[in-house]
Amino acid sequence: MSKYRWKIANTDKDSAAVIAEEFSLEPLAALLLASREMTDSQEIESFLFADGLFRDPFEIVDMDKAVERIGRAVDTGEKITIFGDYDADGVTSTTLLYLYLREQGADVDYYIPDRVSEGYGISSQAVKDFAENGTKLIITVDNGISAVEQVRLANELGVDVVITDHHKVGDVLPEAVAVVNPHRTDSECDFREYAGVGVVFKLVCALEGDSDTVYEKYSDLAAIGTLADVVPVIDENRVIVKKGIDKIRNSHRCGIEALKAVSGTDKKVFNANSVAFGIAPRINAAGRMKSAKTAVELLLCDDSEKAMAMAQEIDAANKERQAIESETTARAIEIIESDDRIKYAPIIVVSGENWHQGVIGIVASRLVTKYGKPAIVISTDGETGKGSCRSIEGFSIYDALSSVGDMLTHFGGHTLAAGFGIDKSRIDEFRLKLGEYAYKTSMPYPELKIDLKINPSFISNELLDVLSMFEPFGANNPQPCFLMKNAVLKSVRPVGEGKHLRLTFEKDAKEINAVMFSQTLEDFQYEAGDVVNIAFRVDKNEYRGEVKPSVRIADIGFADTDFDTLNASRRIYEKFKENTALTEKELKLLTPDRAFFASCYKFFRAKKSVLRNTEVFCHRAKCPCKYAGKVLVTMDVLEELGLVEGDSSKISLSQAGEKVDLASSSILKRLTQGEMSV
Secondary structure (H helix, E strand, O other): OOOOEEEEOOOOHHHHHHHHHHHOOOHHHHHHHHHOOOOOHHHHHHHHOHHHOOOOHHHOOOHHHHHHHHHHHHHHOOEEEEEOOOOHHHHHHHHHHHHHHHHOOOEEEEEOOOOOOOOOOOOHHHHHHHHHOOEEEEEEEOOOOOOHHHHHHHHHOOOEEEEEOOOOOOOOOOOOOEEEOOOOOOOOOOOOOOOHHHHHHHHHHHHHOOHHHHHHHHHHHHHHHHHHOOOOOOHHHHHHHHHHHHHHHOOOOHHHHHHHHHHOHHHOOOOHHHHHHHHHHHHHHHHHHOOHHHHHHHHHOOOHHHHHHHHHHHHHHHHHHHHHHHHHHHHHHHHHHOOHHHHOOOOEEEEEEOOOOOOHHHHHHHHHHHHOOOEEEEEEEOOEEEEEEEOOOOOOHHHHHHHOHHHEEEEEEOOOEEEEEEEHHHHHHHHHHHHHHHHHHOOOOOEEEEOEEOOHHHOOHHHHHHHHOOOOOEOOEOOOOEEEEEEEEEEEEEEOOOOEEEEEEEEOOEEEEEEEOOOOOOOOOOOOOOEEEEEEEEEEEEEOOEEEEEEEEEEEEEOOOOHHHHHHHHHHHHHHHOOOOOOHHHHHHHOOOHHHHHHHHHHHHHHOEEEOOHHHHHHHOOOOHHHHHHHHHHHHHHHHOOOEEEOOOEEEEOOOOOOOEHHHOHHHHHHOOOOOEO
16 A cells, blocks of 8 residues: 655646746646746756856855865874764765865875764764874864764864764854854855765865866765765755766776676666665665775775775675665564554654664665654664664654653754664653654655656657756655556566566556566555556666666555545554544544444455455445544454454455454454444
């Protein structure tokens, strides 16, 4: 069943017509701009022709102080240490600044902490070590905004600190020589959404005094970190990514060429997805599984043979990461499915002993995708735990953590992703308090934003030309998503060792061939002949010199299903399962009577086996969507009484077939006290 609420853009066709005429655009391109509420001429011109958008780096507070102190250190030969982070943003930030300062003749080295033994951010011990080794200036990249005590210690030891960061700013700023963070409350930047590497990029622009030169030399590194950290690909970030991808396509940087080779992105159309899903995960894998220093060394390497050897080592680490991630995800799902308090809470909080800290963030992302709500994964070690959070659009996980900040040893992050430390003994209380916060703030449904409704005739190479105008895609500028209503599913077959599906639809006497990734035939609920609505994206597929559009399904649903009503009913059921108090109206909507039980049971008998899925049931049994929660209660009761059996995904008729006293159900007793039997 779809976990998304489809949000179809309200496109002003009159505005689109004006845009098309003013900019001499294809009507479809103008409609896409209008669907994204881009109707201002200056905004459209900036978006379509953004190559020359270079913002003044000195708009960022303290940039002048940072430039002065770093310049002095370079001129006088003071030792500089760059303190980085172990993710792809931190790795590219470290590499970019190191390359630039080395080129200027600086006495510079770098340090990236170990994810497991040291954790995120600069430590007091690291400051002491740097001071003992003669460092006179520490420059943090992609971290440092919360290092109040560590900067104070550095000052006491005679070491200056320049902070460059993009994370949320706390109540107190570190007393550094310069705190370069566009999110500072006293910032007057017109644009603030840089990644950590974006802030470093602007620092280097300020140091060099020539943005064109910096773009020419370093935009590839800046693009990788920007896409990896999932910051908005708008404004100057769009320029960074666009120029960076062009540079990567024709890269002479040995490390990047090697990463393209091991990821297979050198053999396909290279775009933002190639970075986000090919190159960036491998750089991240170095920091997750081994040492991020290997990734920095790879990007610095100017020997093709050595670069390939390091890239292969990193690729092996990525495969190891994938295996551990799959194992941990499976275990997390097993725990969730066995505990209603976790499964039906508005925010999933699941923990495990000694889960690999390098994968828990990815596992949290997988859980968000599966359950359609924020997820927190905690790895415990003895009496302590480290957590990683991922959220959905419209719900700030950082604000949620702030509401229970007194329970945490530390926390930090962004709206959609964060991390924290916690005592193991407080995890259950933490889960409960977060749930209370979520109910008070009203948890949104995850949304799938759809740009336009189109017909099969629009799926063409001309559409690919239009879509290319909107590249590069990324956060806040996603690849356009289209809707086709009332398509007939003609055939379904598994591909990719059964991990994906190849689908054929028919609409207006035209066939549409599509692929749906990460969807097995066993869990696919639709059958040939079903009339469905499909949300999809169109990719450029190039094979043996021939270019064709390729349809990729983002979501699918029965054409006659009212998903808003269905999901609202499911929410009531989830509250019931989590033991949250229900209103009288909610209880009435959730409580099945004898006739409802009988009709559901009759359906199960006819079908033998059905997915534990309210969309399927309501469609095939012609049950109103407002009773979706009631259907789930009925399934639970029938299973409790032995009339059906199954797992978290399917149920089937049991062999018993005996009449039972429904009133004996402990589930029903929580809802009503009637005497009923089937």
